[in-house]
Amino acid sequence: MSDGQQKKTFVITRFDPDRDDAPRKQAYEIPVHPDWKVLDALNFIKDEIDATLSHRWSCRMAVCGSCGMMVDGEPRLTCKEALSQYGDTVDVAPLANFPVVRDLVIEADGFMEKLTHVKPWIIRAKELAVEEGPMRQSPAELEEFKQFSMCINCMLCYSACPVVANEPEFIGPAAIALGHRYSLDSRDEGAADRNEIFRGEGTVFSCSFANECSEVCPKHVDPAAAVNQAKLNAVIDWATSLVLPRGGDK
């Protein structure tokens, strides 16, 4: 770090469950490099100034999905956000709408449960035998769901979603997008199962289409599109179940 370097102040939300009753703010003024991402600044604080600061990160390349935080009030992947686009004071807080474990680390257990709830795997009425060869999929069939499979589970969409904020039990954008991704997969036969899940309480119809999830998604998954396509599928499934009470292909 050379002299005369630009400095920025980071106002970081700290919380130690053993000592604090409520989260508090702590400011750190540090020299910053023009090429830094927000995460680099947090790592600098942790390594050089205050080793007690807790935050999650891993890959540094917007793939692992673990460094999501509120940066100036918006859910962002801190490894992806250039520091240069922020002012002299940067506010960093844990992702909104999640319980806080410590400092910038949030509790993701509830999210993990929501993910498994939509049966995010290929469901087959009958497994193909090995000698029957692989299940082939054309590029067009892959294209059907590829976008929705790009989710890295960073949970930014849950932080941005006004419905999650109001109803913590809402299954949420990423989980619905993931379930929808499998229902769109040509190898999958579980769409009817998932449509039934999506017609349950706190799922697709709780969404009020604020579109905030798609606004903040760092991988351009467009979960709001997935949720609304899943709504339409659930409606078709509902209408079909009136005519064919056992849900047609089930």
Add this chain to the structure above:
Amino acid sequence: MKHPLLKLEPLIWLLFGQGILLGTVLLTPWVLVVGLAIPLGIVPADALSYERATLLASHIVGRLVLLGLIVLPLWKGAHHMRHTFIDFGGAERDAWVAPLLYLLATVGSVLAVVAVIRI
């Protein structure tokens, strides 16, 4: 009340979605014609004279369009108001707010059906 409402959710959402669609596609030009084009003299006032309007509205297509124009936006409004209410922190009161709003939409829909039949 929550369970039957949950079962009807797909239907309500469908009516809501169509309400938005119709509201945009039909109500906007309707307001443009009746609220702007006629007062400004772009469209002659007798284009929607009582006789012409009645003739248009009493045709089967006219009746269906009118019904859609009244009923679907009613459901759109009820659903939007319900979600706005939830967004403003009324989630725990949704158990009675939602049935009330949908009941209003139902009553409005029934009245619309009666009115359209009686044209």
